[in-house]
């Protein structure tokens with residue numbers, strides 16, 4: 001009984017049961033985001049310097065696969081895509097040429 005009073009908790013070391021590295025939570029870096037009260041948040045910070053609540057917006061996809069996935073998700077019809085715009089410009093040029101040829105034919109009856 002006397003032993004329990006002197007050291008109520010056994011000192012533990014090593015990895016946590018969750019697999020996270022051990023460490024003193026009170027010595028972790030602190031989030032310095034400004035709260036509604038105007039004070040610093042002071043929650044434990046992640047690698048980006050902010051806590052889980054103030055982590056900020058996503059920085060977007062980084063891999064080519066992720067970028068393509070986002071492109072597919074945000075494309076509605078592709079009507080104004082780069083490829084479709086180029087195709088439309090080609091057809092317009094072709095129609096202009098045809099109109100020019102038709103105009104030349106109707107004036108002289110021959111193609112110059």
Ligand SMILES: [Zn+2]
Pocket residue numbers: 031032033041042043050051052053054
């Ligand atoms: Zn915070």
